[in-house]
Each structure stands twice: as structure tokens, then as C-alpha cells.
Amino acid sequence: MYDVIIIGSGPAGYVAAIRASQLGLKIACIEKSSTADGSTQLGGTCLNVGCIPSKALLDSSHRYADAINHFSDHGISVSKPKLDISKMMDRKNKIVTQLTTGISGLFKANKVTQVFGHAKIIDSNHVEVTSSDNSEVLETKNIVIASGSSPINIPVAEINHKDIVDSTGALEFESVPKKLGIIGAGVIGLELGSVWSRLGSEVTVLEALDQFLPMADKRIAKDVYKEFNKQGLNINLGCKVTSAISNNKAVSVTYEHDDNVSEVTFDKLIVAVGRKPNTDNLLDQNCGISVDEKGFIPVNDFCETNVENIWAIGDVVRGPMLAHKASEEGIMVVERIAGKHAEMAYNLVPSVIYTHPEVAWVGQTEEDLTQANIEFKTGSFPFAASGRALASGESTGSIKVIADKKTDTILGVHAFGPSAADIVQQGVVAMEFGASAEDLGLTIFSHPTVSEALHEAAMAVNGQAIHIGNRKK
Ligand code: FAD
Ligand code: AMP
Numbered sequence: 001m002y003d004v005i006i007i008g009s010g011p012a013g014y015v016a017a018i019r020a021s022q023l024g025l026k027i028a029c030i031e032k033s034s035t036a037d038g039s040t041q042l043g044g045t046c047l048n049v050g051c052i053p054s055k056a057l058l059d060s061s062h063r064y065a066d067a068i069n070h071f072s073d074h075g076i077s078v079s080k081p082k083l084d085i086s087k088m089m090d091r092k093n094k095i096v097t098q099l100t101t102g103i104s105g106l107f108k109a110n111k112v113t114q115v116f117g118h119a120k121i122i123d124s125n126h127v128e129v130t131s132s133d134n135s136e137v138l139e140t141k142n143i144v145i146a147s148g149s150s151p152i153n154i155p156v157a158e159i160n161h162k163d164i165v166d167s168t169g170a171l172e173f174e175s176v177p178k179k180l181g182i183i184g185a186g187v188i189g190l191e192l193g194s195v196w197s198r199l200g201s202e203v204t205v206l207e208a209l210d211q212f213l214p215m216a217d218k219r220i221a222k223d224v225y226k227e228f229n230k231q232g233l234n235i236n237l238g239c240k241v242t243s244a245i246s247n248n249k250a251v252s253v254t255y256e257h258d259d260n261v262s263e264v265t266f267d268k269l270i271v272a273v274g275r276k277p278n279t280d281n282l283l284d285q286n287c288g289i290s291v292d293e294k295g296f297i298p299v300n301d302f303c304e305t306n307v308e309n310i311w312a313i314g315d316v317v318r319g320p321m322l323a324h325k326a327s328e329e330g331i332m333v334v335e336r337i338a339g340k341h342a343e344m345a346y347n348l349v350p351s352v353i354y355t356h357p358e359v360a361w362v363g364q365t366e367e368d369l370t371q372a373n374i375e376f377k378t379g380s381f382p383f384a385a386s387g388r389a390l391a392s393g394e395s396t397g398s399i400k401v402i403a404d405k406k407t408d409t410i411l412g413v414h415a416f417g418p419s420a421a422d423i424v425q426q427g428v429v430a431m432e433f434g435a436s437a438e439d440l441g442l443t444i445f446s447h448p449t450v451s452e453a454l455h456e457a458a459m460a461v462n463g464q465a466i467h468i469g470n471r472k473k
Contacts, residue, residue: 002028004337005127005140007119010044011323012314013146014103016330021110023338028113030129043100044148046323049168052099055354056092057195062356065198073393085175121287124309142309142337145297147282149275149315157183157244157271163251164244170270176200181253181266183241187353189272194355197232205233206255208240217365217400217414224359224416227396244269277316303333325349350428357397358420362428363412375405379460381453383417385467388448394418401437401457408436418450426454437461
């Protein structure tokens with residue numbers, strides 16, 4: 001009898017398993033994925049086909065583009081760099097293997113039992129596990145569902161794994177497509193579009209919505225849109241793809257824009273229209289849990305389902321589909337199972353788009369606050385006024401701090417610029433401790449760092465920034 005069975009070994013499941021084990025609980029983590037040679041494949045989407053491989057390629061492609069476009073700015077001349085895609089992919093694959101085998105090591109060190117096979121919940125105390133050569137029923141006191149998500153397939157652009165691919169296929173191209181189409185200007189579409197654009201593809205992004213990055217700060221989204229188009233991502237808003245047909249040589253894509261129908265041809269097409277929760281054959285019809293209209297498992301703020309002792313975390317439940325949100329939910333849930341009073345600060349889950357420059361934010365936008373009738377004040381600082389950003393030749397973008405008008409408490413931090421993810425993370429820490437803009441302004445930041453832009457933006461909230469003209473309040 002286990003204390004907890006965890007279904008799925010992505011960042012939700014494996015982190016929950018390790019924390020649970022630290023708390024003295026007897027744990028099994030069930031994972032259905034295996035590699036082509038039949039060996040185990042822990043780590044979920046994030047490590048295998050998500051965060052990690054995409055960041056490996058973003059980093060490699062950034063270096064390549066930097067050598068071509070910016071080395072000469074520093075007085076360094078190099079002959080045109082040669083691209084070895086297969087070496088780039090090998091590097092990415094090695095990193096993935098290193099990390100996924102690392103999880104296996106962590107499981108062993110923490111005495112987490114690894115079970116390989118497809119899990120199905122029979123009831124709150126029984127999970128059936130089926131693999132190619134075995135089927136067994138495991139007994140447990142608690143179940144944590146961490147089954148994650150998969151790319152959404154749309155019937156108008158069916159994945160053929162050759163020239164119409166999802167995000168997984170887009171991490172494995174063997175050569176640089178000359179003309180690359182992307183359906184969807186969400187985070188994944190923009191990151192993968194950046195990779196291939198930097199490596200030489202002519203990229204066209206088709207996005208059904210009229211608004212670009214609707215979840216981000218409006219002003220920042222406008223700057224990002226301008227910059228990405230400048231970089232060669234040709235982003236077309238208000239373009240709904242209605243068909244994509246491959247003749248094995250090229251993909252013909254039809255889309256509607258206003259009342260017009262247009263056609264465009266690509267060598268490869270990436271379908272990046274979002275992800276759906278994994279619940280196929282997961283829940284026995286008598287187990288008491290059913291999914292909502294979008295396929296998510298309904299949970300409360302503590303990730304409890306409607307059945308006692310069954311919990312669900314990560315991409316399979318509501319909220320942003322992000323690895324760090326998944327992991328934190330994992331920790332909260334097993335701590336609660338162990339009798340602690342953990343909770344999640346859902347308002348402090350940061351979002352990042354790992355393009356160059358990065359886009360990152362935490363907390364509320366001006367639009368959110370206006371809608372909620374909360375009075376606020378803002379302070380912004382452009383990276384063009386940061387000494388370090390200028391010294392690095394990375395002065396695109398800006399950062400904005402939003403604070404409550406009366407209490408000065410920081411309510412949001414939004415950035416587009418160099419190391420935006422790491423800078424916004426400092427805002428997350430400040431917000432976690434309930435800091436005011438003044439607190440952040442009184443904090444000492446090392447000089448010269450790009451983080452100083454956050455310091456200045458916080459000071460600008462109360463008209464006290466040093467390196468820009470402050471608006472009269
Ligand atoms: P998953 O990682 O999807 O793991 C679920 C696991 O459960 C899988 O291994 C699956 O095989 C297993 N499973 C499912 N059903 C069963 C079953 N019935 N029995 C047994 N096992 C089962 N997020 C970020 O925060 N930062 C990023 O930079 C980032 N980049 C991304 C880039 C790409 C290209 C993609 C696709 C995603 C990216 N994400 C990123 C999102 C991130 O990968 C997910 O939010 C995260 O992996 C969710 O974790 P999870 O544990 O809930 O699910
Ligand atoms: P995300 O959910 O953030 O990964 O983003 C996916 C994006 O794909 C959303 O902005 C959708 O509007 C967009 N999208 C979905 N279907 C289509 C379609 N048929 N044509 C163009 N864009 C689409």
C-alpha cells in the first residue's frame with residue numbers, strides 16, 4: 001500500500017514525488033512514456049519535448065544569429081558561420097538525456113518507486129497500470145493526477161509528422177526549411193518561430209486573433225510585435241487558417257483575413273494552437289471524477305478534485321500551462337497530504353517568452369486593474385537608458401512596475417528586454433514579501449546590471465527615477 005501514487009513524471013509529478021518522499025511518504029510515480037529503444041522516459045513534456053529542448057535550440061540559434069548579425073558591432077569579424085544542424089540537435093538531445101536520467105537518479109536517491117505503464121484510476125484507492133507485457137492494480141491512500149497535456153490538433157491542419165508538424169516535430173527538423181509557416185502566435189509559436197528564423201527560415205506566423213499577446217501588458221505587447229517583425233517573424237494577426245494541404249513537396253495553407261481568403265505555400269508548417277489536457281483512458285467511469293467541457297480535471301485552489309484523496313496538478317488542471325506552476329502545485333499537494341497547510345500564490349506565477357529579447361511578466365496588467373476598479377500608478381524605464389544594456393548592445397525594450405495608488409504595494413511587473421525573465425523574477429520575490437515600489441526603490445542594486453532597470457522603474461512609480469526625466473505626479 002502506497003501513501004501516494006502519482007500519475008505522470010513531468011515537472012508536476014516528479015517534483016511532487018521527491019517532495020513527498022522527503023516528507024516520509026511511501027511513493028510510486030507511474031509514467032507511460034518510453035523511448036524508441038524501450039528505455040524509461042521520465043520528465044514529461046518539459047524535459048523531453050518542451051522547456052528544455054526548446055531552450056537548447058533557442059540558445060544555439062541565438063549564438064548563430066548573433067555571430068552573423070552582431071559580432072561586427074563589437075569589432076569582431078568572422079567569416080560566415082557554418083551551420084551543423086545535426087550537431088545542434090545532438091547537443092539538445094544530450095541535454096535532454098542528461099536531465100531525464102538525472103530524474104531517474106533523484107527517484108532512486110529518494111526511494112520513489114518508478115512504475116512504467118499507462119495508469120487508470122479505478123477508485124480513490126486503486127490504480128491499474130498496463131504496460132506492453134503486464135497489467136497490475138496498485139493500492140494507495142492518495143492519488144495525484146499529473147498527466148499533463150499534449151499539442152492540440154486542428155482538423156483544418158492535420159499533423160502528418162513530415163511537413164505539417166506540432167511543437168515536438170518542430171524541435172527535430174533535419175534541415176532549415178526555406179519557407180516556414182506557423183499557425184498561432186502564442187508562446188510556443190513565437191519561440192519556435194524565433195529558432196528557425198534565426199537559422200535562416202523565412203517565417204510567417206498566422207494568428208486568428210486581432211490582438212497580439214492578449215495576456216501581456218498592452219504597451220509591451222506593441223513593442224514586442226514591432227521588434228519581432230523587425231527580426232523577421234512576419235506576424236499576421238486576424239488570419240484564421242481554414243485549411244492546410246500537403247502534396248509532399250509543399251504545404252498549401254488557406255486563411256481568412258477580414259472577408260478575404262488568401263493562400264500561401266510553405267516548405268513546413270508548425271501547428272502551435274495550444275495544448276489539451278491528457279485524460280485519455282485515465283479515469284474509470286466509476287471513479288467519480290469527470291472532466292470539464294475543455295477536458296480539464298476540475299479542482300479547487302488546493303488542487304483537490306471532487307473525490308476525497310484524489311488530487312490533480314499541472315497542465316491537466318486550470319491555470320497557465322507552465323512548468324513552475326505545475327511543480328509548485330505538486331509541492332503544495334503532497335505537503336497538504338502530509339498534514340501541512342501549504343498554499344499556492346496563484347497571483348505570483350510569472351510568465352516568460354524566451355525570445356530575444358525576452359518577454360516576462362508577473363501580477364496584474366493595467367487593463368486587469370482598470371477592469372477590477374483598482375486605482376494604480378506606474379513607473380517605466382527603457383533599457384536604452386541602462387548603462388549595462390547599452391554596453392552589451394542589448395538596449396531594446398523597457399520595464400514597467402505597477403503599484404497600488406494608495407498603498408504603493410507592487411501589483412505587477414512587466415518587461416521586454418535583456419534578461420527580462422530574471423529581472424521580473426526579482427519582482428516576484430519582492431511581491432511575495434508584499435513590497436512597495438518604495439521598498440524596491442530603496443533596495444541596492446549592483447551597478448552596472450540590467451536589473452537596475454527594475455530599480456529605476458520602481459523609483460519612477462513615485463517620480464524618483466534617476467536616469468530618466470520623471471513625469472510630474
Ligand atoms: P507533462 O510535462 O506533460 O507531464 C505529464 C506526464 O504524464 C507525461 O510524461 C505523460 O507521458 C504522463 N502521463 C500522461 N497520462 C498518463 C497515464 N495515464 N499514465 C501514466 N503516465 C501518464 N513551460 C515553462 O514553464 N517554461 C518553458 O520554457 C516552457 N517551454 C515549453 C516549450 C514547449 C515547446 C512546450 C510544448 C511546452 C513548454 N512549457 C514551458 C510548458 C511545460 O512543458 C508544461 O507546462 C509542463 O511540462 C507541465 O507539466 P506536467 O507535469 O503537468 O505535465
Ligand atoms: P497558445 O494557446 O498561447 O499556445 O496560442 C495558440 C494560438 O493559436 C492562439 O492565439 C489562437 O488564437 C491561435 N489559433 C488557434 N486556431 C487557429 C487557426 N485556425 N488559425 C490561426 N490561429 C489559430
